[in-house]
Amino acid sequence: MTHELKQLFETVHTWQKQGKKAVFVSVVALDGTSYRRPGVRMVVGEDGETVGAISGGCVENEIIRQAQSVLKKGKAKVMSYDGRLRIGCEGIIHILIEPVSLSSELLADFEKQLNARQTFEMETWFVNEVGEFDGMGSVLRMNGKQYSLSPDLQPSKNDELECFSQTFKPLFRLFIFGAEHDAVQLSQAAKLLGWEVTVVASPDEEKSCDYFPGASELITPAFAEIDQLKIDNQTAVVLMTHSFNKDVQYLMALKDVQAAYIGLLGSFSRRERVLNMVLDYKPDISIDFLEQIHGPAGISIGAESAAEISVSILAEILGVVRQQEPVRLRDKLSSIHG
Template structure:
């Protein structure tokens, strides 16, 4: 979700620089089930452009129509959308539409929050009844300071409103160790998920970041100088160097980290040989570190090409991070997503 709110903030900044007015749209409540849950948000400009989505495309036209009154009056409103009658879903969603304009101070503070990889929160205050209101809206809390999306929203007068609160974790990031063609495919696929991708190439590589369209950066530290301080619980690590020695040296450099996921490319036999070499170099290495290695990396979906292998690896990362056993959705009872 953090990458989605990041995109909205970046888009809003651009629109404001161009002099475009915008409204901010949030799903704040749900009765039953729906395509997406509360916390989904989007932006709509005064000329009908929009970024983000609340559904697979069926709700957006209605929201755009409803937003016109917000552009005219400058007041936020609450609407509902009954998916049971219109799109075949089983839920009724409550949506907050509010005018939005953010200061340069907010944009600076938001960027800093992402860089230091600290969580932040957002609160949307609303009434259950459908209608237009003079004092409902959303606030973003950064380092203890409140930033209202709409300057006319009085955050000191919230006695009777309902609140939907959401916490945003640091951007999920993927560290790819290796700079071969399959790393390019994994980088591109991870970017589509909104992940921040860092490619780590050995010093003897001649690649640049331009070779990896999905990557935010490429670094080439020596094995003894790999900085692991940015690798946290919101990080997945995949080793795909196609070199036994390089994989072992990278694992030695990573031995003290505990990310969300560590994947090792290759066969079971290759994994066992690498772990054996790792133990030869460091017999007292933590068994907890070895146990967190997923190798061969990926879920069995019959992947053959580099692109398909990337999908397999990303699916496994998601299943580990979300603590979900891979399962065909037709076999799942209850809500199919989330």
């Protein structure tokens, strides 16, 4: 969700510099089931251009139409969309459309919040009824400060207002240790998920960041500098150097990090050889650290090509982070999103 909000803010900022008005669209409530859950957002420009989506594409045209009155009047409104009648879904989504104008102070502090990798909250106030009502809109809370997405938003005494509150975690990151072709594929696929990708390579690789289209940076730290990287519980690590010795050295350097996921490319026998060598060099290394290593990295989907292996690895990372065991959705009796 955080990367989507970042994209929306960047879009609105660009439009503002072009003198283009926009509205901010949020799914604030849901009765039944839908393609996506409350908290998903998009923006609509005065020319009908959209960025983001709140469904598979079936609701967006109606949102563009409803947004015109918000752009004209400058007043937020709530609309609903009954998927049971129109698109075969099983729920009704309630959507807030509000004018948006991001202040320079909000944008600057938002950037600082992302760089500091700190959580923040957004509160969206609305009336769960179709129509225009006073006091509706979204407020961003960061480091004890409050920013309205529209400077014209004023607190209302309307007792009918409800609040949808959402916590945003730091942007999810992926550290890829290795600079071969499969690292290129993994980098590109992770970028599509909105993850920030860093490639960690040895100086002798002689490659630049341009070789990895999905990566935001390529770094070549010494093994002794690995523990200085900002690897936290919103960071996944995948070792795919294709070098036995490098994997051993990187794992020893990573022994104290608190990553959300650590994956090791290769077979079961290779994994055992790598871990045994790590234990030979570091006999006091934490067993808990070794047990959290996912090797071979990925889930069993019959992947063969580098692109397919990337899908397998990313699926496992998502499952670990979301605490979900892979299962076919047709075999899952509970909610898809549960």
